[in-house]
Structure formats: C-alpha cells, structure tokens
Amino acid sequence: MAEDLVTRPTRRAFLAAAAAAGFSSRAAEAPAGRVAIARCHTYGPELHESLSRMLDQLGGAARLVRGKTVTMKINLTGSPTMRMGTVPAEKAQYTHPAVIGSLIRLLGDAGARRIQVVEGCFSSDEPLEEFLLAAGWDPALWATAAERVIFENTNTLGRGKRYARFLTPGGGHLFPGFDLNHAYADCDVVVSVAKLKEHATCGVTLGMKNMFGATPLTIYGDYAGREEPDESAARSGRVLVMHQGQRPPSKSAPQPREVGTPRDDKWRMPRIVADLAAALPVHLTVIDGIDTMAGGEGPWIRGVRPVHPGLLIAGLNPVCTDAVAAACMGFNPMAGRGTAPFEKCDSFLELAEQLGVGTRNLARIEVAGVPVEKARFPFRS
Amino acid sequence: MPPVSSLVPLEWPDAWQEAGLAHLLEGTAFNCVLLPASAPAALEGALRERFAVLRTPAWRKLAEIDWRSPGDVVLIGDAGWPSVGAGPGSDEAEAGPTGLPWLESNGWLIRMARDLAPQSAVWIRSGPPEDADRIDAGLYLLAQCEAWAHGARRPLWMPPRVAAGLAQGNAAAMAWWRRLAANAGWWVQRAESASWPTAARLLVISGFAGADAQAATEFLNLAARRNLPWRAVLPEQAVPALRGMAAAVYVDQQPLEGGLLQGLTEFVRLGGLLVCLKEAAAALQGLSASAQTHPRYEIRQAGRGRVALSREGWEDPYVMAQDVHLLMSRRHDLVRLFNPGSILAWPAVSPDRRRLRVHLINYSRRGAAHDVAVQSWREVKAASIEMPGMGRQNVPVRREAGGWEVALEGFDTYCGLDLEGNWDG
Structure with missing residues (x-):
C-alpha cells in the first residue's frame, strides 16, 4: 500500500503533468546564449590560450567579472583517492586542476575582485584545501593564480553565519527552492567548472549537473538534521533526500512537493538539477572535455573507460552550454526519455528548458570556435 | 643464547x-x-x-x-x-x-x-x-x-x-x-x-598509562588507519624527538610543565602545531587569537606556530585522528595511496635518509579490486618493490599532477616499496 502511494500517479501528479503544458510556452521563449568550443589536446600551455580565446569569444571575461566576486564551483565527484584503474581523477572524473587554475588566472587578470573556489566535498566537511591535497593537488598553485582566492567546502555553513535561500522561479518541478552555503549568495558571478561525462542517473553530467554538489549535506545529506541543518552531519551522500526521496531535507529549508512523486532517482534527479539551474543562476559554464571518461560519471560505474575528446566547451547560458556539450558527445540534446543519453531517465535539458532557463535547441544557439559537427566525439562508439 | x-x-x-x-x-x-x-x-x-x-x-x-x-x-x-x-x-x-x-x-x-x-x-x-x-x-x-x-x-x-x-x-x-x-x-x-624507524611528521606524547592510555592508544590505531604515520614518545623524552616534526599531540590530562612545557613552547614558536587538552595547556604563554576557527578546537597563535586546544576532550578517537590530520594538513603526508581498499601503508626511512620504504599490507589477503598507486610530493628518483618469495624489482616512476607516482602490481599480503630520493626533514 505504501509503495502504491509513492509510485502510482496521483491526482496531484496528474495536475502537475497538466501544468507542464504551460512549460512548453516557456521552453519556446527560453533564452539562448553563445557557446564556444575549442579543440585542446593537452593540459599544457595550449589550455590557457584556448580558454582565453573562448572567453573572448563569449564577450570577454572582464565584462563578466571586473570588480566582482566570483564563486567557482568545481567538480570533484567521489572520493579523492578513488581512481579508474591507474588513471588520475583529473583525467577521468574530476575537473582537471590545470583548467581550474587557468580559469582563476584569466578571471583574476580580467579584474575579478575575489574568487571563491567551492565544492561540496564527497561525504565530508573537511576543508576544501585538504580534500584537494588528498587528491594529490596543491591548492597553493590556485591561491597564487589571482589576487584573492579563497576555498570553501559548501557542504556546511563554512564561513557563513546562515544559509542563503534560492527560490525556484515558478515553483520548479520538485523543489521550490534551496538553502545553500553563503558563497553562492555572497558573490556576483557563479561559474560552473564541469567535466564532460555521461551519468548513470542523469544521462550526462555537465555544467548543470555539476551544481547538484552545491546542496549542503547538513540539509540534504543522508544524516541531515530533521528540523534544522546539522553541522556535524556532513559525512554521507545525498541518496535518501535527493536521489530517493525517502526522507525530507531539514524542515528549515524549502520542502519538495513529494506527494505522489516517484521515488525513482531517474525521475527525481533530472528535476532537481533543472530546479537548481532555475534557482541558482550560473553565469559561466566551462566544461573540461580534454581527458575524461565514458560510460559513467565515476570509477564506481561498471564498464567505464578513459577517453580523449580533446575539447573545451564554455558558455554563458547553462542549458545552451550543456546542450552543445551533449551534442559534442554524440547525443541529440532534443532527445527525451527513452533516447540516448536519456534511455532510462528524464532529460534535465528538457526540464530546465521548460523552466525557461535556456534553450537546448541547437538551431537557436550560436556556436563560436569549432563547429559542433567538427567537434563531435561520440561517447557511445 | x-x-x-x-x-x-x-x-x-x-x-x-x-x-x-x-x-x-x-x-x-x-x-x-x-x-x-x-x-x-x-x-x-x-x-x-x-x-x-x-x-x-x-x-x-x-x-x-x-x-x-x-x-x-x-x-x-x-x-x-x-x-x-x-x-x-x-x-x-x-x-x-x-x-x-x-x-x-x-x-x-x-x-x-x-x-x-x-x-x-x-x-x-x-x-x-x-x-x-x-x-x-x-x-x-x-x-x-x-x-x-x-x-x-x-x-x-x-x-x-x-x-x-x-x-x-x-x-x-x-x-x-x-x-x-x-x-x-x-x-x-x-x-x-x-628495523628502520617511521618517517613521521607527527609526534604523539603521552605516558600511555592510566586514564590517558585509552585515548592515546586508540588515537595511534586510528591515525594509522588514516595512513597518518607518527612517532610515539613518553613526556620526559619528548623534547629531542620534536626535531623534524610538523605537529605534536600531547594527549595527557596532566598539565604541561617543566622541560616539556618549555620544549613545546619553543616548538610552536618556531612554526609547529601543538594539539592538546585545554586544561593541559594552562601554563602555555604568549598565545594570541587566531583567525582560524574549528568546531572542536580553540586555535591560538604563538610565534610562527599554532596551538589547538580541544574544547571537549578526546571523546571520539576517530574524530580526534581526523582533526589532528587536517589541523596539521595532508601537506605533510610523505606518501598517499590511490584505490587503497584494505591496504595500510607505513613509511620508514633508511639511516642515510635516501630511501623511504613504504610497507604496504593488504588485510583482505586478496589482490586489490582496483589498481593501487602510491604518490609522493617529493621527487622520487627510482623505485623498486619486493614481495615475499620474490627478489627486489625496479618499477617505473611516472610524473603526475600530484607528484611522483608508482603503480603497484596486485599483491595478496605484503609489498615493500622503496622510493629513492631525499627524505630529510
């Protein structure tokens, strides 16, 4: 009986589906933003040149960050000591430190007042710098790449006194809002520095899915406080609250509309990613597709393999950027559930488009640099 | 005999x-x-x-x-x-x-x-x-x-x-x-x-007796589980052992005094980290406020170093080991493991300090499910391994973003990895 309650579509779910009809008009009006693609085969000097050129193609970094505080969310999914065979994490599941370092330098040179490098470190409340050291990276190299660079693990309050609330315009698909670490509020520009990968639950993980790691474990983790955030609870994943919906986030945060919703992570996660994209505007997305992995988002996925697309993708609109990136991976960004890469899940591109975040229609997206058809590196070949 | x-x-x-x-x-x-x-x-x-x-x-x-x-x-x-x-x-x-x-x-x-x-x-x-x-x-x-x-x-x-x-x-x-x-x-x-001694940057000071024994020994156990190597020493022998250390943990409840108090004060002044109970540190002089905050420690500055005063004692040795490791920073780890699974590593240094032997013990008694690699910040000029029943074999060293790295063959029980370089300090 209980199972029926959570899996069978209810009147409320039916009404929600009907409301989705209203989404289609917003999808048609969803904004389009320019995306830059560069071919870049190494993390050596050509990387910095490529990124610099791409930022120019997007209108220039100075226009985006001069005199501003930048929060840069990087992608360090999974344990820092876990690898796909002997392939270092930065050449598989993590954003490469050279990409992050180069971007810090470019934004610093462009006049960024302060750059906050952030991540919700895997199952941990330890300082981000220590997490980086565990991966074998030296955060000092980033700290000196621009004038004021600070680090924060956003799984907890960190340096903040309270969590910042981000409401999803229109109420979103599942989450009407999120409570996040102060770093996402105490800034002018949010940058998502992601990796070009497939994803077991969301089909692909690019700039938007990267932002899922912004949700603090104290509120959205398996051991999150029931009433209020529990600052000692950052020692787990987000399976129970987010993936499965088996328990709510801390009551102090905006509550998901759970009645009648499936407890299926392939239904839930794309909606959470889309809601987050609508609630927390990302101003610049940079996707590291130089060395990465195919078949999944981390070494814990069976059958993954290293690949070398030799690509960098950057854009100002997160949906447009991810749509172009998906196309570069050999997928149709207009695909829906049942079609690669969304064979088993809903498309967060489609869901975010419905929320009016951006268009996934390549015909509406201007691409600078390497054309998509020349950049294509099929991940399923 | x-x-x-x-x-x-x-x-x-x-x-x-x-x-x-x-x-x-x-x-x-x-x-x-x-x-x-x-x-x-x-x-x-x-x-x-x-x-x-x-x-x-x-x-x-x-x-x-x-x-x-x-x-x-x-x-x-x-x-x-x-x-x-x-x-x-x-x-x-x-x-x-x-x-x-x-x-x-x-x-x-x-x-x-x-x-x-x-x-x-x-x-x-x-x-x-x-x-x-x-x-x-x-x-x-x-x-x-x-x-x-x-x-x-x-x-x-x-x-x-x-x-x-x-x-x-x-x-x-x-x-x-x-x-x-x-x-x-x-x-x-x-x-x-x-018989080579441990290559460690952490000194653990305790009488390892009475009411202090449990916290001190469990800390040693759980720090080792983190692959955080240490040297243990009795309080009366601690001062000379501070040489070359980045951090010292004084576990005991007995307030610091005499030569140990002086030695630790100097150690901190020169840049070391001292971790101890708040009540044990009452006699420490010259402490000032620090910008660093911590949920379980009061952090104080003294000279070029820091003192971390535990607010509530050593209730959870796992948390204690984690806190000490992060307070002193993984930057001091001589080696780190990737895909370690059930393998513990312990580094020991040769008398001439030109060889680091990393003792790797696989407690699962099965080959690791994933490829295991050992990495060091420090330059490794050459590396070799040996396992029971085998002679020593040279293995390639490769340069990665995190430093010098050796990929290990699978092993069931023990692998002794020698890293040649300068392991001074």
Whole structure:
C-alpha cells in the first residue's frame, strides 16, 4: 500500500503533468546564449590560450567579472583517492586542476575582485584545501593564480553565519527552492567548472549537473538534521533526500512537493538539477572535455573507460552550454526519455528548458570556435 | 643464547611431545622455541641442544606494560589477528565510521612499542583465531608479514590440525609449513631494513598509562588507519624527538610543565602545531587569537606556530585522528595511496635518509579490486618493490599532477616499496 502511494500517479501528479503544458510556452521563449568550443589536446600551455580565446569569444571575461566576486564551483565527484584503474581523477572524473587554475588566472587578470573556489566535498566537511591535497593537488598553485582566492567546502555553513535561500522561479518541478552555503549568495558571478561525462542517473553530467554538489549535506545529506541543518552531519551522500526521496531535507529549508512523486532517482534527479539551474543562476559554464571518461560519471560505474575528446566547451547560458556539450558527445540534446543519453531517465535539458532557463535547441544557439559537427566525439562508439 | 634481536620464534605445539619433530625446523629460520608449561623436561632438554628455548614467557596485555622499564623483550599478549571486518574467516567486511572497511591491525601497537622501548625487541601474540580448524596459510602469512614489516616478531603459532598433520606427514600440513617457513626465511634477510624507524611528521606524547592510555592508544590505531604515520614518545623524552616534526599531540590530562612545557613552547614558536587538552595547556604563554576557527578546537597563535586546544576532550578517537590530520594538513603526508581498499601503508626511512620504504599490507589477503598507486610530493628518483618469495624489482616512476607516482602490481599480503630520493626533514 505504501509503495502504491509513492509510485502510482496521483491526482496531484496528474495536475502537475497538466501544468507542464504551460512549460512548453516557456521552453519556446527560453533564452539562448553563445557557446564556444575549442579543440585542446593537452593540459599544457595550449589550455590557457584556448580558454582565453573562448572567453573572448563569449564577450570577454572582464565584462563578466571586473570588480566582482566570483564563486567557482568545481567538480570533484567521489572520493579523492578513488581512481579508474591507474588513471588520475583529473583525467577521468574530476575537473582537471590545470583548467581550474587557468580559469582563476584569466578571471583574476580580467579584474575579478575575489574568487571563491567551492565544492561540496564527497561525504565530508573537511576543508576544501585538504580534500584537494588528498587528491594529490596543491591548492597553493590556485591561491597564487589571482589576487584573492579563497576555498570553501559548501557542504556546511563554512564561513557563513546562515544559509542563503534560492527560490525556484515558478515553483520548479520538485523543489521550490534551496538553502545553500553563503558563497553562492555572497558573490556576483557563479561559474560552473564541469567535466564532460555521461551519468548513470542523469544521462550526462555537465555544467548543470555539476551544481547538484552545491546542496549542503547538513540539509540534504543522508544524516541531515530533521528540523534544522546539522553541522556535524556532513559525512554521507545525498541518496535518501535527493536521489530517493525517502526522507525530507531539514524542515528549515524549502520542502519538495513529494506527494505522489516517484521515488525513482531517474525521475527525481533530472528535476532537481533543472530546479537548481532555475534557482541558482550560473553565469559561466566551462566544461573540461580534454581527458575524461565514458560510460559513467565515476570509477564506481561498471564498464567505464578513459577517453580523449580533446575539447573545451564554455558558455554563458547553462542549458545552451550543456546542450552543445551533449551534442559534442554524440547525443541529440532534443532527445527525451527513452533516447540516448536519456534511455532510462528524464532529460534535465528538457526540464530546465521548460523552466525557461535556456534553450537546448541547437538551431537557436550560436556556436563560436569549432563547429559542433567538427567537434563531435561520440561517447557511445 | 643468541641476542634476542636475532631470534625467530615458534610456539611448540602442545601436542608435540617428541623432540624428533624438531627436524621440521632444520634448515629454516626458526631458531627459538617457546615451550608450553606442559612440555616434559626431557623435551626441553633435547630442544635446548639445538635452539634457544623459552618456557612460558610472561606475555602481558598492552595496558599492563610499564614503558619506563620494558625489559629486553616487550611481550604483548593481546594482539589481534590481522583481518578485515569482524574477524578472520568472515565473509562480511564491516564498515567503520570512515565508510572504509574496518581493519584489525597490529602495526600501530608494534610501532608504539618500538618507539616507547627502542632498546627492546618486540614480540606479539594472540589467542587462537576463530577459524583455527582451517588449514589455510593465508592468515598466518599475513600475521607474520605484519609483525616482520613493523619490526617485531610474532612466534609462529600452528593450528592444531596443522600440528597434528605435520606429526603425521600430512601433505596439506606440510604445504602450510613450507609456506610459513619460507616466509620466515625471506624476512630474516630483511630484518635490518624492517628495523628502520617511521618517517613521521607527527609526534604523539603521552605516558600511555592510566586514564590517558585509552585515548592515546586508540588515537595511534586510528591515525594509522588514516595512513597518518607518527612517532610515539613518553613526556620526559619528548623534547629531542620534536626535531623534524610538523605537529605534536600531547594527549595527557596532566598539565604541561617543566622541560616539556618549555620544549613545546619553543616548538610552536618556531612554526609547529601543538594539539592538546585545554586544561593541559594552562601554563602555555604568549598565545594570541587566531583567525582560524574549528568546531572542536580553540586555535591560538604563538610565534610562527599554532596551538589547538580541544574544547571537549578526546571523546571520539576517530574524530580526534581526523582533526589532528587536517589541523596539521595532508601537506605533510610523505606518501598517499590511490584505490587503497584494505591496504595500510607505513613509511620508514633508511639511516642515510635516501630511501623511504613504504610497507604496504593488504588485510583482505586478496589482490586489490582496483589498481593501487602510491604518490609522493617529493621527487622520487627510482623505485623498486619486493614481495615475499620474490627478489627486489625496479618499477617505473611516472610524473603526475600530484607528484611522483608508482603503480603497484596486485599483491595478496605484503609489498615493500622503496622510493629513492631525499627524505630529510
């Protein structure tokens, strides 16, 4: 009986589906933003040149960050000591430190007042710098790449006194809002520095899915406080609250509309990613597709393999950027559930488009640099 | 009797009443027999002609050892059987609070004993394992390797079925015996390098006695589980041992005073980190506020260093180990492991400090599920490995973003990785 309650579509779910009809008009009006693609085969000097050129193609970094505080969310999914065979994490599941370092330098040179490098470190409340050291990276190299660079693990309050609330315009698909670490509020520009990968639950993980790691474990983790955030609870994943919906986030945060919703992570996660994209505007997305992995988002996925697309993708609109990136991976960004890469899940591109975040229609997206058809590196070949 | 340090002991099985079975020991490294109380005097006499014989040595619990007069041999009788999870033979790997498999290991207690009793030999033993009826050499090989690698001896104990089988010439028992005897022979050749001291940046200061013993020993255990190496020292011997350390933990409740207070004050002034109980640090002078905040510690600045004062004591040794590691920073880790699984690493340094031996022990007794790699910030000029039964082999060193790295072949029990470079300081 209980199972029926959570899996069978209810009147409320039916009404929600009907409301989705209203989404289609917003999808048609969803904004389009320019995306830059560069071919870049190494993390050596050509990387910095490529990124610099791409930022120019997007209108220039100075226009985006001069005199501003930048929060840069990087992608360090999974344990820092876990690898796909002997392939270092930065050449598989993590954003490469050279990409992050180069971007810090470019934004610093462009006049960024302060750059906050952030991540919700895997199952941990330890300082981000220590997490980086565990991966074998030296955060000092980033700290000196621009004038004021600070680090924060956003799984907890960190340096903040309270969590910042981000409401999803229109109420979103599942989450009407999120409570996040102060770093996402105490800034002018949010940058998502992601990796070009497939994803077991969301089909692909690019700039938007990267932002899922912004949700603090104290509120959205398996051991999150029931009433209020529990600052000692950052020692787990987000399976129970987010993936499965088996328990709510801390009551102090905006509550998901759970009645009648499936407890299926392939239904839930794309909606959470889309809601987050609508609630927390990302101003610049940079996707590291130089060395990465195919078949999944981390070494814990069976059958993954290293690949070398030799690509960098950057854009100002997160949906447009991810749509172009998906196309570069050999997928149709207009695909829906049942079609690669969304064979088993809903498309967060489609869901975010419905929320009016951006268009996934390549015909509406201007691409600078390497054309998509020349950049294509099929991940399923 | 030969010097204790050269003894390779074996526990003479209760069931062996005949000295003739000593022929099994011929040509092996075993040169010392531990006789049970029930052994007849004639047997003892016969064995004494060929071996060093000890009758019923005075094994003690770790907590009962007086570290200020440890004797020639520290005999620790409450060691465990090295294993993953609940115990040897269990198919279920229990997860500890880290989410990592819980490991039953003895490396930490051997290293502690060696540090606190540097002039003494260290021997360990434990009661029979739960699955003592199985004739499976793996557990005993692991137990032997663990003791040897950390510089101790673990008198070889035979499961009763093995002892009986050997007396009857049983093939499976003989195979068991040959593996263990060969292993002992392999390790005897490496006894000198197994005695190298720990390469550590963390000094753990305690009397390791009374009300302080539990927190101090559990900290050592759980720090080792994090692959955080340390040196342990008694308070009265701590000051000279601070040299080269990045951090010191003073575990005891006794307030700091006298020479130790002065030594630690100077250590902090020059840039070291001191972690201690708030009440133990009442006499520390010259502390000022620090911008660094911590949920469980008050951080104070003093000269170029810091003092971290525990607000609520050492309630959770796992958290204590994690906090100390992060307070001092992973930047001081000499090596880090990737895909470690159930492998623990312990670095030891050669007398000329040009070789770092990383003792890698696989508590699962199975090859790792994923490729394991060892990385260091410091330049590694060359690397080699050896495993029981094998000679030393050179292995390639590759440069990665995180430093110099060696990919390891799969191994079941023990791998000694030598990294050549400058391991000073």
